[in-house]
Amino acid sequence: MKRRKIQMLVPVLAGLTLLSACGDTGETDTASETANVELANGMTVKAQIEARQAQLKNIGKAFKSISDQLKADSPDVAKIQAATAVVPKEAAGMADWFPAGTGPESGVETDALPIIWEETADFNEKVAAMQEAAAELDAAAQGGDVAAIATAFKTTGGTCKSCHDKYRLDD
């Protein structure tokens, strides 16, 4: 009896939690007037958000190539070097990608949390830590030692995660 009840509960709860989590994603893409507001840098809010998403996606792509190579039996160091070079370039100026007004309140679809603009100093510190780690990763890659690259990659990934855990909507 007891066993049956517990069995019932776990997947049902799991299902409900996920279904309710699905519910909150659909509302963000409402057409809003602030989306086209021009920022101090000349970009519209929408363009700024889309630009940073595209750059972060390029970093994700580069990370996947690095991770793919590190998983291989004999990693292709040239491919890793090409990918690690992308990361500092794409991450340059990251702290400027989040001007005030480009959070979820803009109505544009974004996973950036409002806390970014409440704890800006900490946020910028985390961005700087990532940029530094990315530069070290690239340096390690140019050095060619796979073990050192793997360590630097892990460190860089950790800086991404520490920022995302706090400042990005959990998907």
Add this chain to the structure above:
Amino acid sequence: MNSDPARILVWDWAVRLVHWLMVVFVPLLWWTAEEGYMDWHRSLGLTMFGLVVFRLIWGLIGTWTARFVPMVRRIGSLKSYVGKLRNREYSPSFGHSPLAVFGVFALLLALVTQIATGLFSVDVDGLESGPLAVLVSFDTGRQLAEVHEFNFNLLAALIGLHIAAIAVYHFVLKANLVGPMITGRRSRADFAATTLPENRTRFFPMIGAAVLSLACVIILLSFG
């Protein structure tokens, strides 16, 4: 219990073991994914892959109640089975009922989809990925991860339906289906048929299925 001729084997121990391991693993897989313990998620997922491969092979060469072909044949009596159920008239099937056969295939299909997409999935940061993600692009890996996430809801819904059905049999039809899934046995008197199919667990197909599924896991592991 084996010596009691009044209780006969319905579910062999391989079916039961695979079933209960899945009961443990599915919530664990969900939880590790939610919490971001991706190393654990990958290991558990790989074990799940082995279990599902074993169950699929066992569906071809296993005991009669585990096999797919007899299950498909039973669908023919679905109408009369459901008609009787409507009158709260329950005549137990040896193995899966014609209605349960659909549940089995739906659950297996959802599990296969879940595992297949998980193997190629890539997380949004490109930091975490399934063992076969090296074979696909970042974008494809992301799309498959979306399917992986969505399909879990289907799987959870099917599991909910499965448990609800067990509860209906228990409370409405007064049939205990959990007991046989634990002990493997059920009273011979529950079945109306005078002769039942041979349902003995055979040693060599069992070893063959275990070795084959283990080999599949090892091949996957070699990808990273």
